[in-house]
Amino acid sequence: MASKVFFTNARTKPGVSLLDKMDALCEASDLKGMLSKGDFAAIKLHVGEPGNLSFVAPQLVRRVVEKVKRTGAAPFLTDTNTLYSGQRNDAVKHHLSASLHGFNIETAGAPFIVGDGLTGSDYVSVPIEGGQLKEAKIASSIYNATALISIAHFKGHISAGIGGSLKNLGMGCASRAGKLVQHSDVRPVVKQENCLGCGKCIQHCPASAISFTDEKKAQIDPSACIGCGDCLAMCPVRTIRNKWAASTSALQRKMAEYAAGAVYGKAGKVLFFNVILNVSPQCDCFANNDVPIVPDIGIMASKDPVAIDFAAAEKVLAAEGAPGSAVGHMCCGADKFRELTPDSDWKVQLSHAVKMGLGTMDYEIEEILMV
Incomplete structure (x- = not known):
């Protein structure tokens, strides 16, 4: 049976x-029907790395918060600490970043709680069946919540190809130890003939696994590398790449299994939003955001994380590449995500999530026409 995906386009008028369209999506997807008085409702989002401006606007999040409050449930905003260096790898910096971007009571209407605690070590081991992994290390605040609402900014991703609801669940709800498990197969290498010797990868490596050769070319010690991918993001000439496409496929499969762990014990209490606006070529973990790869498309809501991600991806593929963007030369129907990350087949996460029982790639769009 096809899963229902509610969609409203990006057009507005006086x-x-x-914001009104977000209200309509909450109504259409029956947000209030899945919540009960006294529920702790985790609203899982990404606050954006300082310097990045493409994250979901906190004003949109506030509309969901207000709907949750009307049911008598207690909403809180949440995300987990990062594996790589930056401004969100401990709870103190994470709170400061969240507040800087408006994810606080004053702007978004609910408190922000770092799901896995001060240092990313606060988690619960959740059993997983049907996959490679036997357990998932899920952030305790997310595990202990009785309901989970994912608000994902849909965009490209340097390792997973796309970042949507599944990535927001699988990677986003994992503790730092859980993220390390998912990245364990990622082993980047340096194409040294193109290396500028700028040292940015060395500066940002949280494991001190990168050094210079005598010729001042970057080299990675595979025994020290934790697979976080920070160096891939920092290289200005993209001369650091994943060694095998298989590594990104393994990451995606583990991510899908962790997504199953994130919704463990929450049957009937989970809802997903994909915000397909400012569709950046890479994720909001970067301290910058490049030109959106397609024009703004709209917002989706669904109870099925697989269906909503596939529907969002197909909307992006159907759009023409935005002029001046990294895929500005690409026409309607072309796979923009494979152009951006040729080593990553983004459909792997979807097919494995289907295997894990998270949903289906068979979807039916119900459009909410307001403009």
């Missing part, structure tokens, strides 16, 4: 804003 009297109909994107």
